[in-house]
Amino acid sequence: MAVILHEEFKVERNDYSNAGKISSRVKDFLKQIGVNPKTLRRIAVACYEAEINLVIHSDGGMVYMDVMDDGSIQLTFEDVGPGIPDLEKALTPGFSTASNEARxxxxxAGMGLPNIKRVSDGFDITSSPEGTTLKLSFTDRNE
Amino acid sequence: MNIKNLIEQTGWKLATEKADLNTEIEGVYCGDLLSWVMGNGEPGQAWITVQVHMNIVAVAKLREFSCILIADNANLTPEIIDRAEGEEIAIIETGIPVFESARKLIELGV
Known part of the structure; x- marks a missing residue:
């Protein structure tokens, strides 16, 4: 599979007022190239949640969007730490370590990663104190 | 029902000047936890919340809500209104609690 469109965006730690802007841009890009509205909505939910996670939990990072030649879309979220101590807990609906400021x-709400997992077709997360990488993939389909 | 009809029939205050008042309202979602709203809302719904923060605009835009209804006189700031106008999301202030706002919408058949 080859990449036919690549975009990347920087996310700053605790930048609450801009949170969601990258997801809007990703959605706009994909809308322009004709991605199905239902796929777009799934991607918007996942991208927003993952972007917010970087803002409220990480020390900052990057979002990479790749459109592949088979029409699938891959989103990668890479941060520079501090890592997720217990991935299993983080994937449990309702579990949250968000700060009072964020709350x-x-x-x-503790629904970020569970929401992401529910709407994506491919979900892979690895984490260490040096950083977390979340790789998501979406098949474009009208259902 | 569209946004223009809603404002006419309720007297609620439209906070955003730039908005498409012909946007159809298809159902209602109430909630203040953004991930919950993001995960459960549906396109076209009017979203009732007391959450007043820049990020509600991103949620409404990404979730494709028809409009945001701010209940209970929660303190809407000019920055939020600016952002909403930039994204063409209508924000309406109901001036009454969430439950009363929802009841009014039910009475109107939304």
Whole structure:
């Protein structure tokens, strides 16, 4: 599989007021190239949640969007730490380690990773104190 | 029902000047936890919340809500309104609690 479109975006730690902008841009890009609306919605949910995770939990990182020649879409979220101590817990609906500041802004429902896993076709996460990498893939389909 | 009809029939205040008032409202979602709203909302719904933060605009845009209804006189800031106008998301202030806002929408058949 070859990449036919690549975009990358930087996410700053604790930049709450800009959170969601990258997801909007990713969605706009994919809309322009004709990705199915239902696929777009799944990608928007996943991208938003993962972007927010980088803002509220990480020390900052990058978002990479790749459109492949078979029409599938891959999103990769890479941060520079501090890592997720217990991945199993982090994937449990309702479990959250968000700060009070984040919770006061309506984040920290503990639904981020569970939402992402539910809407994506491929989900792979690795984490260490040096950083977390989340790789998602989506097959474009009208269902 | 579209946003223009809703404002006419409720007297609620449209906070955003730039918005497409012909946008159809298809159902309602109530919630303040953003991930919960993101995970469970449906396109076209009016979203009732007391969450007043820049990020509600991103959620509404990405979730394709028809509009945001701010209940209970929660303190909407000019920055949020600016962002919403930039993204063409209508924000309406109901001035009454979430439950009363939802009841009004039910009475109107939304």
């Amino acid at each position: 006061n802004l309506g984040f920290g």
